[in-house]
Every structure is written in structure tokens, then in C-alpha cells.
Amino acid sequence: xxxxxxxxxxxxxxxxxxxxxxxxxxxxxxxxxxxxxxxxxxxxxxxxxxxxxxxxxxxxxxxxxxxxxxxxxxxxxxxxxxxxxxxxxxxxxxxxxxxxxxxxxxxxxxxxxxxxxxxxxxxxxxxxxxxxxxxxxxxxxxxxxxxxxxxxxxxxxxxxxxxxxxxxxxxxxxxxxxxxxxxxxxxxxxxxxxxxxxxxxxxxxxxxxxxxxxxxxxxxxxxxxxxxxxxxxxxxxxxxxxxxxxxxxxxxxxxxxxxxxxxxxxxxxxxxxxxxxxxxxxxxxxxxxxxxxxxxxxxxxxxxxxxxxxxxxxxxxxxxxxxxxxxxxxxxxxxxxxxxxxxxxxxxxxxxxxxxxxxxxxxxxxxxxxxxxxx
Numbered sequence: 001x002x003x004x005x006x007x008x009x010x011x012x013x014x015x016x017x018x019x020x021x022x023x024x025x026x027x028x029x030x031x032x033x034x035x036x037x038x039x040x041x042x043x044x045x046x047x048x049x050x051x052x053x054x055x056x057x058x059x060x061x062x063x064x065x066x067x068x069x070x071x072x073x074x075x076x077x078x079x080x081x082x083x084x085x086x087x088x089x090x091x092x093x094x095x096x097x098x099x100x101x102x103x104x105x106x107x108x109x110x111x112x113x114x115x116x117x118x119x120x121x122x123x124x125x126x127x128x129x130x131x132x133x134x135x136x137x138x139x140x141x142x143x144x145x146x147x148x149x150x151x152x153x154x155x156x157x158x159x160x161x162x163x164x165x166x167x168x169x170x171x172x173x174x175x176x177x178x179x180x181x182x183x184x185x186x187x188x189x190x191x192x193x194x195x196x197x198x199x200x201x202x203x204x205x206x207x208x209x210x211x212x213x214x215x216x217x218x219x220x221x222x223x224x225x226x227x228x229x230x231x232x233x234x235x236x237x238x239x240x241x242x243x244x245x246x247x248x249x250x251x252x253x254x255x256x257x258x259x260x261x262x263x264x265x266x267x268x269x270x271x272x273x274x275x276x277x278x279x280x281x282x283x284x285x286x287x288x289x290x291x292x293x294x295x296x297x298x299x300x301x302x303x304x305x306x307x308x309x310x311x312x313x314x315x316x317x318x319x320x321x322x323x324x325x326x327x328x329x330x331x332x333x334x335x336x337x338x339x340x341x342x343x344x345x346x347x348x349x350x351x352x353x354x355x356x357x358x359x360x361x362x363x364x365x366x367x368x369x370x371x372x373x374x375x
Contacts, residue, residue, distance in 0.1 A: 042157040044087035049079040053178035078150040083158045098147045111141035115242040117249045124254045133198040137232040161195040182258045230287035237280040244273035
């Protein structure tokens with residue numbers, strides 16, 4: 001199911017997260033299902049959308065009392081967006097309110113998880129990665145939970161790629177208000193996956209710029225940048241691979257929790273993850289080729305320098321020999337065989353012309369052989 005290719009969305013600035021896979025892991029030997037984030041976290045803020053095909057309500061920075069008073073209405077969809085995981089008590093209460101398994105809540109707050117799907121009774125959860133739109137690679141974990149007519153999302157920090165979905169809800173665009181909460185969850189998953197495409201475009205442009213820099217002979221910083229990009233692309237490939245597996249399992253194992261009308265859209269998401277996997281693999285190979293090309297260029301420049309120095313040394317060898325011979329202190333007054341040339345009237349110009357002629361003939365010979373640098 002083809003869609004127009006993705007354009008970059010203006011997003012709120014965020015603090016980039018460097019790759020620290022176990023920064024938010026659970027404590028060794030900790031209690032299973034213990035909902036307590038470890039490591040640095042952002043303050044928790046909760047935003048709620050309630051909407052259907054014709055109306056919507058938006059509530060910002062709501063509290064637990066507001067959540068407890070939410071009532072499911074026929075045809076109404078609720079999206080609860082939790083930004084920041086510092087308030088573990090609130091997240092636990094939210095889990096009890098929507099009957100989310102404690103082990104799933106633990107995975108949500110410990111954000112080192114591999115992209116995956118978890119299914120508990122009639123609750124389905126999907127954990128993915130959300131990335132910045134430009135290099136270097138910076139990502140956060142985002143979790144989606146479908147509970148009947150309610151969709152919950154958990155993000156590590158404010159600022160995300162969900163603004164197009166909010167706009168569609170506010171302006172009642174498309175089918176997001178009429179196809180149910182499962183379609184809303186699909187829409188959020190789709191925009192999370194699509195957030196990778198601007199990043200991939202940025203990597204492609206960066207690789208092109210680095211190729212030009214290598215051709216221009218720019219120094220060691222290019223090599224370091226190529227190595228850094230290849231490492232980031234390897235991480236992106238692993239993330240893309242894991243996300244494709246997670247979407248595949250979501251389609252295969254949770255199909256009874258999604259309407260038949262939503263499943264084709266999820267398969268479209270699966271296709272996008274396959275595209276991301278292919279592109280990340282291609283760009284990683286390109287980065288490896290650029291690294292090899294850099295070392296080839298460096299070796300070629302070294303060979304050219306050595307060739308030039310060798311030619312200079314070879315040209316000056318006979319000249320040094322002539323200069324050395326005529327620098328010997330033989331007295332021509334004692335014997336006519338003791339370097340009579342030093343007594344010639346034109347001895348000095350003759351020797352200089354001889355030396356220049358020898359140098360010119362050698363350079364001409366090297367030129368004809370193609371040994372001069374740049375030939």
C-alpha cells in the first residue's frame with residue numbers, strides 16, 4: 001500500500017540520548033514487576049485526547065484524579081500520552097487503572113528494551129525506538145499499549161514525532177476518529193517508524209559530503225567521521241531489524257485484537273521497516289567502502305610522495321657524483337693528470353651545463369616511462 005514519501009516535520013528540541021543500552025536497566029536481583037526507573041529521567045506530564053469521528057477534547061498536564069474519572073463512551077477513542085518516566089507511582093496507578101501487567105510496566109520504565117511485542121490477555125503492547133531527524137544518532141524508547149478503546153503511549157521525554165497525529169485528531173482528518181483505537185495505535189506506530197526516513201536521508205547526504213572530502217584529501221577527521229557514521233548505521237540496522245520482527249509478531253499474534261480493516265495498514269508499516277533495514281544496510285556498506293577508499297587515497301598520496309622523493313634523489317645522484325669528483329683537492333700544478341679541467345677557461349660553465357643536461361635527460365626518460373607523479 002504505497003504512500004507519499006515522508007517529509008521532515010518540525011519538532012521540539014530534545015536532549016539527545018547517546019547510545020547507552022543499559023543505562024535504564026533494572027537493578028540486579030530486583031523484584032520482578034517493580035516499577036521504578038533507574039538513572040536520569042524527565043518529569044512526568046500526561047496529555048489526554050478523547051475523540052471520535054466528529055468531536056475531540058484535549059487535556060494537558062492531567063493528574064491521577066482526572067484519569068480515574070475517565071469513562072468509556074460508545075464510539076469514543078482515548079489517547080493517553082505519558083511524557084517522562086520520573087513519577088513511578090503515577091505510572092503504577094495508571095497500570096492498575098487499565099489492568100496493565102506489572103512486568104510490562106517494568107519494561108516501559110526500564111528503557112533499555114529491545115523492540116518487541118508483549119500480549120497479556122486482551123492487552124497488547126509494542127516497544128519501539130523513536131529517533132531524531134538528523135545525525136548523529138539519538139533515540140528514545142517509546143511504548144504503545146492498546147487497552148480496548150484506549151491507547152497509551154509512554155515516552156522518555158517531551159518532544160516527539162506525533163504532531164501530525166495530533167493535527168489529524170484536532171482537524172478530524174482521515175479515518176483516525178472512525179476506525180477505532182487500534183487504528184489510532186497503528187497511526188502512532190506508523191509515524192514512529194517514518195521518523196527514521198529523514199534521519200536516513202541525512203546520513204545519505206553526509207556520506208556524499210564525506211566522499212567529496214576524501215577526494216579533496218581532507219585529513220584524519222574524515223576517517224574518524226566515517227568510522228562514527230558506520231557505527232551509528234550498525235546500531236540503526238540492529239534497531240530496524242528488531243522493529244521489523246516486532247511488527248511481524250504484532251501482525252501474527254495480535255491479529256484478533258485489531259480490526260481486519262487495520263491489518264493492511266500494519267502490513268504497510270512492516271514494509272517500511274523492511275525499507276529501513278535495506279537502506280541502513282546499504283549505507284553501512286557505503287560507509288565501509290568510504291573507509292577503504294580513504295585508506296586507498298591515503299596510500300596513493302604516500303606512494304606519490306615517495307615516488308617524487310625517489311625521482312629527486314635519482315636525479316641528484318649523478319650530479320652529486322660530479323660535484324664530489326670536482327670537489328677533490330688535487331693540485332694540477334704537480335701533475336697534468338691532477339684534474340686539468342679545473343684550469344680550463346670555461347670549466348665551470350661546462351660542468352654546470354653538463355649537470356643540467358644530465359638532469360634534463362633523466363627527467364625526460366622518467367616522463368616517457370610515466371613515472372612522474374600525476375602522469
